[in-house]
Amino acid sequence: MSAAIQQIVDAWVRLKDRERLEQLLEHRRQLLLDLALRGPTIDTSQTANVLGDEVAVIEEGLARLPNAGA
16 A cells, blocks of 8 residues: 555545545545456556555545544
């Protein structure tokens, strides 16, 4: 996992910027979907693993924020 994504997530958690984290999460999920649609002609497994790790970091950051309605 990239230290950069962890730093970005940590900063947005400190700023309590749920919207930015959700945008980042949606972007990473869209990239994963785009990779999946490329088909078997290109090995995208390494990139998919990195993106999957980043999704997990972002989800952990979102979990550290208070709920939107709370």
